[in-house]
Amino acid sequence: MSEVLFEKVEKRFGDQVAVRGIDLLxxxxxxxxxxxxxxxxxxxxxRMIAGFIAPTSGRIVMGGRDITALPxxxxxxxxxxxxYALFPHRTVADNIAFGLQVRRLPRAECEARIKDAxxxxxxxxxxxxxxxxLSGGQRQRxxxxxxxxxxxxxxxxxxxxxxxxxxxxxxxxxxxxxxQSTLKITTLFVTHDQGEALSMSDRVAVMHDGRIAxxxxxxxxxxxxxxxxxxxxxxxxxxxxxxxxxxxxDGMVRVETDGADKxxxxxxxxxxxxxVGARCLLGxxxxxxxxxxxxxxxxxxxxxxxxxxxxxxxxEAEGPAGxxxxxxxRPGEPAPARGEVVLxxxxxxxxxxxxx
Amino acid sequence: xxxxxxxxxxxxxxxxxxLAPVCVVVIASFNGGPVLSFPPRSFTTHWYALxxxxxxxxxxxxxxxxAVTALLSVGLGLPAALALSRGRFPGRDGLNAILLxxxxxxxxxxxxxxxxxxxxxxxxxxxxxxxxxxxxxxGHLTFGIPFSVRAILAGHARFDYAxxxxxxxxxxxxxxxxxxxxxxxxxxxxxxGGIFAFVMSLDDVPxxxxxxxxxxxxxxxxxxxxxxxxxxxxxxxxxxLIVGGSIxxxxxxxxxxxxxxxxxARA
Numbered sequence: 001m002s003e004v005l006f007e008k009v010e011k012r013f014g015d016q017v018a019v020r021g022i023d024l025l026x027x028x029x030x031x032x033x034x035x036x037x038x039x040x041x042x043x044x045x046x047r048m049i050a051g052f053i054a055p056t057s058g059r060i061v062m063g064g065r066d067i068t069a070l071p072x073x074x075x076x077x078x079x080x081x082x083x084y085a086l087f088p089h090r091t092v093a094d095n096i097a098f099g100l101q102v103r104r105l106p107r108a109e110c111e112a113r114i115k116d117a118x119x120x121x122x123x124x125x126x127x128x129x130x131x132x133x134l135s136g137g138q139r140q141r142x143x144x145x146x147x148x149x150x151x152x153x154x155x156x157x158x159x160x161x162x163x164x165x166x167x168x169x170x171x172x173x174x175x176x177x178x179x180q181s182t183l184k185i186t187t188l189f190v191t192h193d194q195g196e197a198l199s200m201s202d203r204v205a206v207m208h209d210g211r212i213a214x215x216x217x218x219x220x221x222x223x224x225x226x227x228x229x230x231x232x233x234x235x236x237x238x239x240x241x242x243x244x245x246x247x248x249x250d251g252m253v254r255v256e257t258d259g260a261d262k263x264x265x266x267x268x269x270x271x272x273x274x275x276v277g278a279r280c281l282l283g284x285x286x287x288x289x290x291x292x293x294x295x296x297x298x299x300x301x302x303x304x305x306x307x308x309x310x311x312x313x314x315x316e317a318e319g320p321a322g323x324x325x326x327x328x329x330r331p332g333e334p335a336p337a338r339g340e341v342v343l344x345x346x347x348x349x350x351x352x353x354x355x356x
Numbered sequence: 357x358x359x360x361x362x363x364x365x366x367x368x369x370x371x372x373x374x375l376a377p378v379c380v381v382v383i384a385s386f387n388g389g390p391v392l393s394f395p396p397r398s399f400t401t402h403w404y405a406l407x408x409x410x411x412x413x414x415x416x417x418x419x420x421x422x423a424v425t426a427l428l429s430v431g432l433g434l435p436a437a438l439a440l441s442r443g444r445f446p447g448r449d450g451l452n453a454i455l456l457x458x459x460x461x462x463x464x465x466x467x468x469x470x471x472x473x474x475x476x477x478x479x480x481x482x483x484x485x486x487x488x489x490x491x492x493x494x495g496h497l498t499f500g501i502p503f504s505v506r507a508i509l510a511g512h513a514r515f516d517y518a519x520x521x522x523x524x525x526x527x528x529x530x531x532x533x534x535x536x537x538x539x540x541x542x543x544x545x546x547x548x549g550g551i552f553a554f555v556m557s558l559d560d561v562p563x564x565x566x567x568x569x570x571x572x573x574x575x576x577x578x579x580x581x582x583x584x585x586x587x588x589x590x591x592x593x594x595x596x597l598i599v600g601g602s603i604x605x606x607x608x609x610x611x612x613x614x615x616x617x618x619x620x621a622r623a
Contacts, residue, residue, distance in 0.1 A: 072524040079525045085518035089540040099526035
């Protein structure tokens, strides 16, 4: 259990800047996910903690020790790779034993720890198999056991589930989370899958172009994104261009749309420093829209189509100024027909303002 | 059905074409009648008793030269292959081409060049290469190293660098990583390269003809020179022994390592 600290960490590859001055503190035992599209610098950050690449400038501190200049084999991190990276010439047990053997641990302790690790990932019957004889999910569990058996200060997971199919991915998400909370190990998880990030993490850092756009709990990230980028990357969002018209005493602001129709809405903005006259974006998640005029904010729209996704159904609609909306239809509620003009309403508390 | 039959027939004819001369040699070595008559008239093993001691001495030379060539080829070929596939240094493409060229240049040309080289080398250093085991080994390394490098490069093309990163991450030093991960993972192609070098060395006539001779006469050269004057049953017998030895070697390798694994097709 150690903390990981990034101080103004920057990484350039030639002219390319992969990481632009990141400050980040991962607390002991915390599960932090670096979320972002490929090329945003998230894997570079992870590889700098492991020591495979050195930062161009800045410091990385782990457990109170400056590790910026240490080679990977002196760092005591446990990494799980997307390609599993299991040693093909060693059995499952020998793969797990590798880190213990190079540490020259007594044989008895090695064997006890390997047994524990195998039990932790439910692979006791497979100890003598070779990686080539295992399924993808089993291989990834061996990789996980191999990484935690050395009792690393930090567990580093580099898109460990990307190569697996959906069902297995969900199973292993639960498994990884269970192991992480059993061992209470500080964990950095890299993924481009927002579902994985939201379901597993204590905090999620959304990365964009070498910077952390927002770092927050999954709930805050989803309910109160701080930028158009985060709002669009995490879940679906309806965004309206608005101008602030009035600040009210109860933490609410009144905003107006920019277009000719001048529709007026109320939004919660207690957490924002915002001035009258400022341009901003009003964001509403599809599931916070209701059909009908039962709530404080109402807008008229024409139904353009519908998408059925099994557990949920979306309706696409067009607003008076040509804005497009996505509305989630509630279970049991009839979906309006294409071409129908409907009223869409939402509560002031369930929308957010972006000052960007 | 017709397709199945055609496939089987083609397979049979191919094997017959490849193996018939070998079978003829083995059968002829047991022929009691006049040499080179086929089919044999009577059965005898006395040709085997007539094999001259110089053939066994030549076999010993061949095996020593082959083994040393194989070991040195792999020992020098592995670092070369790693440098070629991982390094970014000036002259890399040139080195690659040089390591490929002995596979393109006819062995006879290499043999002449080596002969010339051994004379020049003697002029400069008064060290004798011609007719010595060291000279033979140097000669055979000219194709042994390229063969090993090619074999290891082929195996290395699918190497997952994450394996080495995983080892470093688990606390292995770069040297431990090399011996415990890189070498074992590349072992099938290293062994294949070594076997290639050994077999090529055993098989070589042109280079051994120019640089060998005297105490450094290999078995193929001995057979070659003997056949020129005296084509007897003892030559058939030694040829049959080589066939038998090759079969035993292949079976042993298959049992010990697995031939499919050795040549790349592993799970």
